[in-house]
Amino acid sequence: xxxxxxxxxxxxxxxxxxxxxxxxxxxxxxxxxxxxxxxxxxxxxxxxxxxxxxxxxxxxxxxxxxxxxxxxxxxxxxxxxxxxxxxxxxxxxxxxxxxxxxxxxxxxxxxxxxxxxxxxxxxxxxxxxxxxxxxxxxxxxxxxxxxxxxxxxxxxxxxxxxxx
Numbered sequence: 001x002x003x004x005x006x007x008x009x010x011x012x013x014x015x016x017x018x019x020x021x022x023x024x025x026x027x028x029x030x031x032x033x034x035x036x037x038x039x040x041x042x043x044x045x046x047x048x049x050x051x052x053x054x055x056x057x058x059x060x061x062x063x064x065x066x067x068x069x070x071x072x073x074x075x076x077x078x079x080x081x082x083x084x085x086x087x088x089x090x091x092x093x094x095x096x097x098x099x100x101x102x103x104x105x106x107x108x109x110x111x112x113x114x115x116x117x118x119x120x121x122x123x124x125x126x127x128x129x130x131x132x133x134x135x136x137x138x139x140x141x142x143x144x145x146x147x148x149x150x151x152x153x154x155x156x157x158x159x160x161x162x163x164x
Contacts, residue, residue: 007095008038011077014094018075032058033068037078043089043110083110084140093134098122100137106146 015034019026036052037044044052046065053060069090072078079096081089083103089110098119102111122135142150 004039008035011038011092011094015072015075015077018071024071029058029060029064030068030071032056033060033065034072034077037072037090038092038094042112043081043091045087045089049090079134079136081136081138083108083138098134100139102143103138103140104143104146105140106142106150109143111143 011034012031015031016026018024019030033049033053036049036056036058040052046062046069049069050060050062050065053065069078073080077093078090079093081091081101083089083101084105085108097114099112099114100118102113103109118137123132125132
């Protein structure tokens with residue numbers, strides 16, 4: 001069994017345990033949503049998840065998506081992010097290495113990056129009466145394309161000012 005199938009098997013088991021412990025129904029739709037999330041890579045919003053479910057010929061209502069997402073958040077199988085927008089983004093939580101996010105304030109593109117030195121510092125930080133399980137770091141700025149565009153616009157504006 002490959003690593004991805006093993007992960008999906010484990011998260012299915014964890015989800016089943018959570019649903020049982022909380023007297024929730026174990027519907028095929030809920031498992032289909034979970035399995036799609038753990039098949040895909042990266043961040044997603046509810047609209048893209050809804051469209052992906054349709055593309056995989058699995059029709060679910062938006063209500064089912066939102067209710068299932070709340071269950072997945074509650075049992076720590078999905079993480080929720082707000083990248084400075086009015087839209088929530090999600091990503092799988094189980095077996096997802098700690099990583100950081102670079103968010104362009106212009107085009108809203110989100111890039112993930114890993115920094116082992118930073119990870120070591122954060123995980124080695126001693127906090128009294130607190131045991132961290134995971135963390136998230138957001139860094140806001142301009143991506144290289146937006147920074148290049150801003151520089152060109154500034155140059156054009158500067159030339160116009162000097163010509164006047």
